[in-house]
Amino acid sequence: MKRSVYIATSLDGYIARADGSLDWLEHDSGGDDYGFAAFMNGIDTIVMGRNTFEQVLTFGQWPYGERRFVVLSRTKTSFDVPDFVTARIEVSSEKPRDLLDSLEQRGACHVYVDGGGIIQAFVADGLIDEITISRIPVLLGGGIGLFGPRNSDVQLEHVVTRAFPSGVVQSTYRINDRACSLPALSPGADDLSSPTDEHG
Amino acid sequence: MKRSVYIATSLDGYIARADGSLDWLEHDSGGDDYGFAAFMNGIDTIVMGRNTFEQVLTFGQWPYGERRFVVLSRTKTSFDVPDFVTARIEVSSEKPRDLLDSLEQRGACHVYVDGGGIIQAFVADGLIDEITISRIPVLLGGGIGLFGPRNSDVQLEHVVTRAFPSGVVQSTYRINDRACSLPALSPGADDLSSPTDEHG
Numbered sequence: 001m002k003r004s005v006y007i008a009t010s011l012d013g014y015i016a017r018a019d020g021s022l023d024w025l026e027h028d029s030g031g032d033d034y035g036f037a038a039f040m041n042g043i044d045t046i047v048m049g050r051n052t053f054e055q056v057l058t059f060g061q062w063p064y065g066e067r068r069f070v071v072l073s074r075t076k077t078s079f080d081v082p083d084f085v086t087a088r089i090e091v092s093s094e095k096p097r098d099l100l101d102s103l104e105q106r107g108a109c110h111v112y113v114d115g116g117g118i119i120q121a122f123v124a125d126g127l128i129d130e131i132t133i134s135r136i137p138v139l140l141g142g143g144i145g146l147f148g149p150r151n152s153d154v155q156l157e158h159v160v161t162r163a164f165p166s167g168v169v170q171s172t173y174r175i176n177d178r179a180c181s182l183p184a185l186s187p188g189a190d191d192l193s194s195p196t197d198e199h200g
Numbered sequence: 201m202k203r204s205v206y207i208a209t210s211l212d213g214y215i216a217r218a219d220g221s222l223d224w225l226e227h228d229s230g231g232d233d234y235g236f237a238a239f240m241n242g243i244d245t246i247v248m249g250r251n252t253f254e255q256v257l258t259f260g261q262w263p264y265g266e267r268r269f270v271v272l273s274r275t276k277t278s279f280d281v282p283d284f285v286t287a288r289i290e291v292s293s294e295k296p297r298d299l300l301d302s303l304e305q306r307g308a309c310h311v312y313v314d315g316g317g318i319i320q321a322f323v324a325d326g327l328i329d330e331i332t333i334s335r336i337p338v339l340l341g342g343g344i345g346l347f348g349p350r351n352s353d354v355q356l357e358h359v360v361t362r363a364f365p366s367g368v369v370q371s372t373y374r375i376n377d378r379a380c381s382l383p384a385l386s387p388g389a390d391d392l393s394s395p396t397d398e399h400g
Contacts, residue, residue: 153338169371171369
């Protein structure tokens with residue numbers, strides 16, 4: 001099982017303003033999705049922090065199809081979700097390592113981990129294998145950082161960098177060498193509508 | 201007159217450990233200088249913070265030729281420098297804007313601003329026109345950040361990104377649209393030995 005992060009940051013390394021707002025992400029992308037659909041085609045499970053999930057619920061659309069979806073929350077055990085949410089939402093209060101263990105036992109192949117504090121916690125525990133950072137050319141001067149404090153260095157392996165006409169620079173780094181490939185989708189399929197449990 | 205920054209950071213945005221050490225910069229570059237010599241060929245003036253200058257003095261070589269060289273220090277007015285230093289070292293306690301004004305009056309064309317606190321201060325005051333960041337694929341988890349806190353956003357223009365075989369990813373951003381081109385050097389010249397005062 002592989003665990004990946006796919007996140008946008010400001011040039012000074014913030015993933016959200018101090019109040020959580022993401023207004024600075026809105027810019028003219030020229031219709032480019034920065035590879036998000038291609039990335040999602042390789043994902044069968046999403047793990048998301050509660051705050052990020054509640055932001056996603058305000059977007060009016062659900063970009064995750066019917067993939068297995070787990071919201072991490074210490075306090076809530078269920079959410080009322082709008083009709084556009086096409087996945088069954090599981091809620092978990094497990095610790096990162098325990099959650100990933102149980103997901104692997106259930107056959108998860110490639111897990112997308114999202115949410116500021118969540119990403120920091122998973123990286124700190126050595127539980128992220130690959131991270132893709134899309135840098136927006138703006139300085140915010142403060143906010144919620146992508147990486148937290150740590151006591152020892154982590155060396156990463158650079159995989160690929162792409163620069164987009166909008167000025168976004170996207171780099172992928174490998175931290176651990178773990179892999180999982182989902183079966184190829186049929187042409188034209190734009191999401192994994194029926195993730196199975198056979199890829200673990 | 202153009203003011204540029206050319207700096208290496210960790211992936212989490214630090215330019216030095218908390219104690220100022222740069223040991224994490226040592227890696228196998230494959231002999232690549234990451235474009236530093238080409239960058240320096242367009243520079244006629246260096247402004248450097250005292251701490252960074254004192255680190256440079258321990259390197260045993262002087263990569264700045266005879267270019268105009270100003271060390272910013274609030275307390276010292278002169279430095280004892282080793283023989284390998286081939287430039288005359290000026291010391292200034294001026295504020296960033298005042299120093300740049302006086303350099304422009306003296307004919308400076310393209311100023312390279314270096315040093316952690318110095319870069320933060322110059323960026324905060326809107327005094328940097330272009331910044332080139334070479335990201336080393338390592339997480340340090342703490343240290344001296346490249347960018348400081350600020351109260352308003354700054355939009356930048358992405359100029360170019362290059363990925364090197366060593367894993368270093370170098371991006372150049374334009375903040376202000378100011379330009380200055382030094383005259384072409386003769387073939388084989390590796391530094392500007394006689395910057396003149398005619399390019400201001």
